[in-house]
Amino acid sequence: MADDPSATRGTALVLLTRDLRVHDHPALVAAAGARRLVVAFALDPTILDTPYAAPNRLRMLLDALADVRSALRDLGSDLTVVRGTAEQVVGDLVAAHGVTHVHCSADLSAFARRREAALAAVATAHGATFTAHPGVMLVDPGLVRATGGGHFKVFTPYWRRWSQVTPRPVLGVPDLPPPPDDLASTPLPELTELTDGTPAPLLTAGGETAARERLAWWMDGPIDDYADGRNRMAEDATSRLSGALHLGCLSVTEVAAGLDPRRPGHEAFLQELCWRDFNHQLLDARPDLAVNDVRTKDDRWRDAPDELAAWQEGRTGYPIVDAGMRQLVAEGWMHNRARMVTASFLTKHLYVDWRHGARFFMWHLADGDLANNYAQWQWTAGTGTDSRPNRMFNPVVQGERYDPDGAYVRRWVPELAAIEGKAVHQPRDTVVAATPGLFAAGPAVEDGYPEPIVDHRDARDRFLRARGALED
Numbered sequence: 001m002a003d004d005p006s007a008t009r010g011t012a013l014v015l016l017t018r019d020l021r022v023h024d025h026p027a028l029v030a031a032a033g034a035r036r037l038v039v040a041f042a043l044d045p046t047i048l049d050t051p052y053a054a055p056n057r058l059r060m061l062l063d064a065l066a067d068v069r070s071a072l073r074d075l076g077s078d079l080t081v082v083r084g085t086a087e088q089v090v091g092d093l094v095a096a097h098g099v100t101h102v103h104c105s106a107d108l109s110a111f112a113r114r115r116e117a118a119l120a121a122v123a124t125a126h127g128a129t130f131t132a133h134p135g136v137m138l139v140d141p142g143l144v145r146a147t148g149g150g151h152f153k154v155f156t157p158y159w160r161r162w163s164q165v166t167p168r169p170v171l172g173v174p175d176l177p178p179p180p181d182d183l184a185s186t187p188l189p190e191l192t193e194l195t196d197g198t199p200a201p202l203l204t205a206g207g208e209t210a211a212r213e214r215l216a217w218w219m220d221g222p223i224d225d226y227a228d229g230r231n232r233m234a235e236d237a238t239s240r241l242s243g244a245l246h247l248g249c250l251s252v253t254e255v256a257a258g259l260d261p262r263r264p265g266h267e268a269f270l271q272e273l274c275w276r277d278f279n280h281q282l283l284d285a286r287p288d289l290a291v292n293d294v295r296t297k298d299d300r301w302r303d304a305p306d307e308l309a310a311w312q313e314g315r316t317g318y319p320i321v322d323a324g325m326r327q328l329v330a331e332g333w334m335h336n337r338a339r340m341v342t343a344s345f346l347t348k349h350l351y352v353d354w355r356h357g358a359r360f361f362m363w364h365l366a367d368g369d370l371a372n373n374y375a376q377w378q379w380t381a382g383t384g385t386d387s388r389p390n391r392m393f394n395p396v397v398q399g400e401r402y403d404p405d406g407a408y409v410r411r412w413v414p415e416l417a418a419i420e421g422k423a424v425h426q427p428r429d430t431v432v433a434a435t436p437g438l439f440a441a442g443p444a445v446e447d448g449y450p451e452p453i454v455d456h457r458d459a460r461d462r463f464l465r466a467r468g469a470l471e472d
């Protein structure tokens with residue numbers, strides 16, 4: 001470590017952001033040679049005072065902070081959690097403890113880039129150096145450029161180019177130097193100090209320890225069936241690691257290093273990790289991804305608050321859509337196939353602006369992620385990177401194909417629990433005569449199941465006409 005200034009120049013500081021782990025952590029490893037080390041997390045009011053700080057993700061964040069603090073203590077270090085913007089917190093700690101080198105993990109959003117510039121400025125002002133390390137992406141956008149040098153707009157060529165890049169090596173867990181003697185221990189806040197909201201009743205635990213246990217389970221067998229299983233909505237057949245990957249409780253580099261792409265399940269899984277990078281390189285090129293169409297279709301979206309509410313509450317009368325929306329609210333997570341079907345339904349069947357749906361997802365998803373959520377919403381709405389922007393998912397066909405026994409719908413839509421098999425996807429056709437009273441006249445019912453709020457064929461015609469894609 002003789003060349004590393006932190007090794008010889010006293011006190012280092014690592015600001016954790018969404019890299020809440022001790023395994024494979026380049027910034028921590030770089031700081032490990034210092035004589036003293038401050039590891040800090042800023043509870044930043046410019047995030048906490050926005051809807052981005054939703055109860056489910058705050059719960060996950062607090063779990064992750066508690067877990068990483070415990071791991072850091074086991075390594076001889078500690079975690080300092082302070083309220084304030086990143087630059088305020090770092091500026092105060094640098095000044096108080098004579099920090100000579102500041103480290104963090106590089107990230108891609110406009111907010112993260114501004115934060116890195118501010119940290120560099122604050123470090124320089126105190127005579128310290130600043131380094132942003134890799135650790136959030138598998139392949140940083142600068143390493144994969146389209147012909148001509150820009151970002152990729154289509155996934156398949158990106159995947160081909162991305163697959164040729166050799167990722168950085170996975171790093172071990174370092175022994176860490178102790179904190180400065182005069183660094184006071186800080187308590188973690190309670191959830192109620194950060195939000196008035198309540199997390200989803202079935203939210204799973206966050207943090208590196210739980211994520212590593214889930215990863216071990218996943219790699220020990222279930223992943224082998226991923227190529228087929230990933231679409232079976234009723235089964236526990238995907239990794240459910242998205243929340244951990246979002247907060248960096250797992251290193252995506254370490255996850256990928258455990259894969260053998262010659263095995264079908266492994267290759268399919270690697271491709272999803274590639275989608276994560278693809279969406280982030282899009283955010284890198286389009287910092288306005290959450291606000292503006294990537295490729296506008298000049299949509300004149302419908303203003304339909306009652307239909308939006310029916311979608312949000314899982315009472316559209318389309319069982320697979322309603323099951324997905326209810327899973328989202330109950331678990332803070334939704335199966336990927338259900339995310340595609342529900343998002344398509346809102347933006348194409350109801351022809352309601354994708355921004356309404358994306359915001360609702362962001363409020364509820366424990367894995368809610370600026371790049372993935374908004375890129376996928378725009379993909380589904382046909383304003384993003386889908387090369388077939390006017391494709392519509394038929395919710396009945398999707399249900400029959402990916403929930404063939406109907407178990408997913410029966411789990412989340414108890415009103416339909418008595419209907420056996422795939423008939424649950426078209427309940428009116430099969431049981432309306434046999435079960436008088438099951439269906440009510442409109443969507444606003446209390447104990448029945450609503451009629452579809454829109455006819456599939458009418459909705460399809462309306463959407464394609466709006467997009468100028470329907471032959472009259």
Ligand SMILES: Cc1cc2nc3c(=O)[nH]c(=O)nc-3n(C[C@H](O)[C@H](O)[C@H](O)COP(=O)(O)OP(=O)(O)OC[C@H]3O[C@@H](n4cnc5c(N)ncnc54)[C@H](O)[C@@H]3O)c2cc1C
Binds near residue numbers: 273335370372
């Ligand atoms: C409308 C919509 C919104 C979405 N919003 C988010 C979001 O906010 N955060 C998020 O992480 N994913 C989002 N996704 C992508 C995907 O649905 C989730 O990553 C996945 O369902 C998480 O479950 P899993 O961990 O079991 O995934 P797995 O199937 O086990 O996949 C492994 C990992 O690959 C990544 N991944 C999988 N699919 C995608 C994808 N399509 N795009 C980018 N990364 C992917 C995730 O990190 C995931 O954990 C969204 C998809 C749609 C259609």
